Amino acid sequence: MKTRLPTIAAALAALVLAVLVVTPRSAQAATGFHVAEGRLYDANGVEFVMRGVSHAHTWYPGRTGAFADIKSVGANTVRVVLSSGDRWTRNDAADVANVVALCRQNRLICVLEVHDTTGYGEQGGAIALDRAVDYWLSVASALTGQEPYVIVNIGNEPYGNQNYGGWAADTSRAIQRLRAAGFAHTLMVDAPNWGQDWSFTMRDNATSVFASDPDRNTLFAIHMYGVFDTAAEITDYLGRFRAARLPIVVGEFGHNHSDGDPDEATIMAYSQANGIGYLGWSWSGNGGGVEYLDMVADFDVTRLTGWGQRIIDGVDGIRQTAREATVYGSPIPTASPTVSPTVGPTTPPPGPGSCVATYSIGNQWPGGFQGEVRVTAGGTPISGWTVSWTYADGQTISQVWNATATGAGPSVTARNLAYNGGLAAGASTTFGFLGVWQGANTVPVLRCVAS
Structure with a gap:
């Protein structure tokens, strides 16, 4: 019944999707979804x-x-x-x-x-x-x-x-x-x-x-x-x-x-x-x-x-x-408890040509967790960023999105992708990951380097 006959073509040059901010015709006039x-x-x-x-x-x-x-x-x-x-x-x-x-x-x-x-x-x-x-x-x-x-x-x-x-x-x-x-x-x-x-x-x-x-x-x-x-x-x-x-x-x-x-x-x-x-x-x-x-x-x-x-x-x-x-009529879900520690300097703001990264744990369960890092540009635009850290408790990363990550064991280095490296002064982007932990899940200290 269901067939697909795709011809896998050569990858086309990636074009960046612009961030869209719009006002609907009638703010929440929608009676449904x-x-x-x-x-x-x-x-x-x-x-x-x-x-x-x-x-x-x-x-x-x-x-x-x-x-x-x-x-x-x-x-x-x-x-x-x-x-x-x-x-x-x-x-x-x-x-x-x-x-x-x-x-x-x-x-x-x-x-x-x-x-x-x-x-x-x-x-x-x-x-x-x-x-x-x-x-x-x-x-x-x-x-x-x-x-x-x-x-x-x-x-x-x-x-x-x-x-x-x-x-x-x-x-x-x-x-x-x-x-x-x-x-x-x-x-x-x-x-x-x-x-x-x-x-x-x-x-x-x-x-x-x-x-x-x-x-x-x-x-x-x-x-x-x-x-x-x-x-x-x-x-x-x-x-x-x-x-x-x-x-x-x-x-x-x-x-x-x-x-x-x-x-x-x-x-x-x-x-x-x-x-x-x-x-x-x-x-x-x-x-x-x-x-x-x-x-x-x-x-x-x-x-x-x-x-x-x-x-x-x-x-x-x-x-x-x-x-x-x-x-x-099902209960409205409540957010799971989150841990959102901030690392690195936040005041004063990062200087020109610099960036700061903050780390948060959005969800955690026995043996695993989901995390997010927010990267914010300093006083001038940047064209790329690299964030690195080393876990103190032996945690490891199993999957990353919106960044590429390399490293051995508890040491992680994450770099921007083609579409989220350029940031205006003071602008931010995020990347996320899944990780594995045992015993403790201490928040690491992050280092952010702009390019």
Whole structure:
């Protein structure tokens, strides 16, 4: 059922995403989900991080028990495959209303997507985003008033690996048509290149596409399969959106694929550490050679596959990390206790051509912790920075994002990436990491050197 035919191209020159500060058309006029500063918030104004799976409803319309089963494994979101009728049997307004009712009955957030756009420009029969908008307009009666429970994913994987240059203009036009028709939902837009954006078309046009939405309520979705087979590729891609304060979600990913072996451990760990949503593909019913992407066998929730065990019960998996949306009456989560010690000089401010780094522990558990370092430029702009430290208690770093790190044992040296080295006078950036500790987790003394 689900196939991808990406052509892995030579890496394009990285372009820096500008930090976007905008004022929505109506500050919190949204009656449902909304985005702000690169984060997704529910109708109660509480940050919501998607943890869920896709379900191929349009191909298996009789498998409505899947919604309860998906909820039973701890998911807070289900991404539902629908069809406009151009390639598969059309899901009409009555069916869409029933899907939304099933989501609400099972206290799931419903991400609805039109699948007929998949691989447009390369896949025979695929439809353009304009045609997908026509479909959404035709089922609007099922969606009006459902903004606290429904996110509209305009079209799955629009554009394959050919003729994808029109993605930004087509996506902006689709957003504006839906807004003009009165859609107040958070809109999710998929990347081209079969969703994997190896051309960086979505990454480098995200700022302008976001600005084209008069509600500033658009969420970007990257699909991570074989193109994202290393930690560096994953953290660089997601990190650029975070640095630009643009909302991003991993809209699909798997543990394996015909185009390569995705690094699902990094996808899940980085998403968890950075508050990024993820939706795995898919619950059950895959065909076309990707049957290994089924999470349960034959829609039987008692028969988890290896992939199902990994994404549901593994480290950083759904059952461990999902939090139900507060619109269903679940308690509003409270922040975990944090330790935020400051190291290095803070007064007076750092001098010209210098930087200062501060270290904080955001979360800690037996044997592990999540940390963050904030780098601040001195009285003049800097073009790069290096932060180094040595742990006193033998701690080690296992994973880093928004920086490159080297070192042996407890000694760590972290350097900026291409997009976050240049800082204006007094400006700051951050990088994060996961670490291992035993016995004690004393805060180290940091040294920051600017270039």
